[in-house]
Amino acid sequence: MMPKAVEAGARLQVSHRDSFLILAPHCDDETIGTGFLISEAVRCGCRFRVAVVTNGDAYVYAAGTRYKRLRLPPEKHIEFAYLRQKESLAALQQLKCSREDVVFLGYPDRGLMAMWREAWEPDHLYRSPFTRADHSPYHNSYTSRAPYCGRSVVDDIQKLIVSLKPSYLVVPHPRDAHGDHVATFCFAIYAWQELRRQGYRHEMKILAYLVHRGTWPYPRGLHPGRTLAPPLSFYRLNENWLSLYPQNNAITAKYRALQQYKSQMSLQSRFLLSFVRKNELFCLYTPQRISGLVGPEHKSILIGGNTADWSEKQALSFPEPVKDTITRNVEQGADVRTISVHADMGYIYLQLETNGRIAGDFVFTIQLVSCSKPRRSLQLRFIVPDKVYMKSGHLWYATKEIVFKVRGKYLEMAVPRRHLAGAGCVFIYAETGRGRLMVDRTAWYVLFLPSSAGDSTVPVYATAHRKEIPEVATVFCRAFLPEIRRVLDGREPSLPMLTSLFEFLYTAEPGALLVAKADGQVIGYIYAPASLRHLWKTAFLRGYILRWVGYWLIGRYRFSFHALRTILMDKLYFVHHALKDDIEIDQRILSLGVLPERRGQGVAQELVRHALERFRTLGAEQVRLEVRPDNKPALHLYRKAGFTVKKVIGDTRGEWLVMVKNLRHEGD
Template sequence: MTRKVKYAVILLLVVFLLFTLIEISGYYYGKKRVVKKIYPIPSMYQRVLIIAPHPDDETLAAGGLIQDVVKFGGEVKVVVMTNGDSFKRAVVENYGIFDPTPQDFLRLGYERQKETLSALKYLGVKKENIIFLGYPDKGLAALWWQNFEKPLLSYGTKKTCSPYVNSYSKCAKHIGKNVLKDLKSIIEGYNPTLVVYPHPNELHPDHWATNSFVKYTLYTLKKDQIPQFLYIVHRNDWPLPLLKQPHLNLNPPPSLLKTGTEWHLYPLSKEEVEKKGKAIAMYKTQMKVMKDFLLAFDRKTELYGFYSNGKLKKYNKNLNFEEYKIILDPVKDNLRDYENGSLDIIAVYGYMKDDVMTIAIKCREKAREEYEYSVNIIFFEDYKEVKRQSIKFKNKKIFPLKAKGFIKNGILYISFPVDKEFDAIYLSASTFSGKKLVDKTAWKLLKKIQ
């Protein structure tokens, strides 16, 4: 190796280390950030409902909060949406089986249930307050939309209904309607004073879909005013550093600091941090696969966000276009084709003009006709769903045909007649390259302004 090459290598290493230190420094407690702190509120802790997409999410997100609720004499109920049974890598790492059968995945699901029971018992949650719904791991996003009424075949167990003997609804078909039915029954019966569940900007499909199912249920039950803490588990390069650092804050992902969420740090005592770390270690099947990631949540704070509903305004020629903004989306968070700014959504706009709704999608770079842009909408009237609709635009063509789509100044506009009376909508926008999802906004509830 020549002297010049050596110097070049050394320079690259120095640049890399400096960049890493700058990135990590933002996660230290002493770093100034615009993040408020929220402290235990005993009045909220009477009946706390924590909803987790998979076993361990409830402990990662709220292991300290659970301890506070118990300490203040409140009650905690935990609902686990899936048993995390379609995780092939976990089967391979734990059982040494490289070509798992449905029975192997089922075995993993039961094992993960046992870990949840042990960890939550250690944190003070009663066994009778732990509910397993048994819906398909890696399938909640499909149940939310494509398989809302049509049964989904589980990737792991190869079943279209829950094969678990202890599921909340025995042999429940894998359809979205059943998920809503179960959540409605649980929430009505428990009447929670605080609901803790995933944030809509979660990257994992099971997590953002859990948010959608819970938000939908709270709204249709007219319980949307109940205090809600939203947590994050899966984002790109978060939380940093990926190892146990109990002296650090669990600060919000930088990309989500200016996208409409009010973030709060929830302080934990030294004893709570230590106990949470021991509870996380009880998820042995996952510790073998992602130990450093799991332990990165054992910090001296937990992180919760508040994500407010929005408004769908009437069109007014005197309003600035920016006043119609309804969703802010993180920059450069697209899952695939990372550098393609034409597929990286940064904002969504919407308004009504008579009985025509217009939705505009703005990306980091100008929208291009060869890509697919879509909007999924649920319409509500008097807290009841009255219609679901998908609109897709690609190659100057739009579906359904009654809709109109065009690109102006790099922004995609989609307009379509609304044939149902409604007073609120639930909406998300997505982009695709071929058949592959590239970017997706959070789902957001919007009240129609009369």
């Protein structure tokens, strides 16, 4: 079964009004991927230019075959590169392309991805291990002595775009298996987007061609009567593929052109001739835009919450090829199936869905690159289950700024936008592995985001990690300090005691503890268990009550017998009302707290909303809570959320209002 566009016969039509800028990573890709397009452009009298980004000087086996040595000095690699240039010119001559329409940029073979990801500025150059050069050593490079850095590649591509003003920019496919091809795609899109940001208004369409992807094209060898179709693993990606069917003599011309690559044909003739088919394939590529995710009506995503939350918030989802290598068939927990992206004023939210359950020793690396001035690049490494590192220079260091959660087949995270200078255009990429074994690499996705300076005060909401429990206890202490002091006869609360309490609550039902975080710190929490009975069962059967009494007896909690009596009596009243109560609701909001300085900013409202959404997902019909009558802000919050007062109960310190919300036949 073919993708819809190919199956329906969607064709690329070339007319004399079209113009093309074709970017080829190596000397042969221009013929392999776009030979028919060049022939049609010549036939129709189109303006076009072929730009070969590298000279293929790092193809060790081909160079070794020619010079009868596997290890070659730098000058031999350079000599081999000039040979490959001559082969490209001879091949393009077979396609009727003139020498004036071809330029060689002269950048390092097998070094483009390193320049894209790391060596960006002229003060941090990439040095080729083959030519030992950090500037182009070729006399015919488009820019003489071009420095080996990403900025220089972008500048060259921008000059070509501005001078030619093409209607089509033809680039390698972002899912090509060769790093130089993917990097060429990234450089081209970056150059185009930067020009647009600077006021360049000429419109272009992006055509992407595929060369390297596993055993594709299948079958290998010369099959001029067959139709070229995308790889089988691409069929679920919903890409818009176009076929270019040339004149009959163009097939013969492409075959003769490929024969000119003598240094390549001796090693991989079956692969090269696989592209002599009835057609060439091009994917019509369009960067995606995230919009409508800011403003007062915006509802945040809960990291580690319900996966349906992402589709409800209109997050963009990008399917990835699965099970297309032996490694990905074995390590399915690291085989990325879908990437979903969402954004607000403060964060970029990412969700990676894998083809199997994520195991405890998988490593996920995420890179985000901003199309801004200055360019920002953020590399993150997630070590399952709860470690995250950020790269600075050549070093990785632990960070608390990134909120992430692993749950089953999903890895979810929130990345502060201030690290990307609030850029409106961002490149996103992910790779996975197990130990030192690389398992999967996604495409580089180009996304337009709502403009933002990266507001670090905007909270992000997530299910809690166990390691965040001390911070939750601190928030509880600060949020309820006056009341805690009254219970403890004026003494300061014991943080170990509160931490132990929240350890118990988390152990009883981990998913019930939700937190709000800003600047890497917990600023609010809510504990909303789905089963109060299970909570009491855990307290008795796991010995928490005896443990707390024991700690009090040895003086660890440092409060008086009177305070202990008050706490125990209040809990007995609570149990009494629970047993005698005519409102039998097991789902409760037991505790909600926000730091005093963060109140009035909607944090508690969002925490309550996420707790209620969780209850709906679990199939609850009603939710109950208790609140003091004099707690006016909390009463206003709960009434706004749809809770109503059902009855009044009491304990040693006064009255509680029992409030209930009906979730049946209701949607927020």
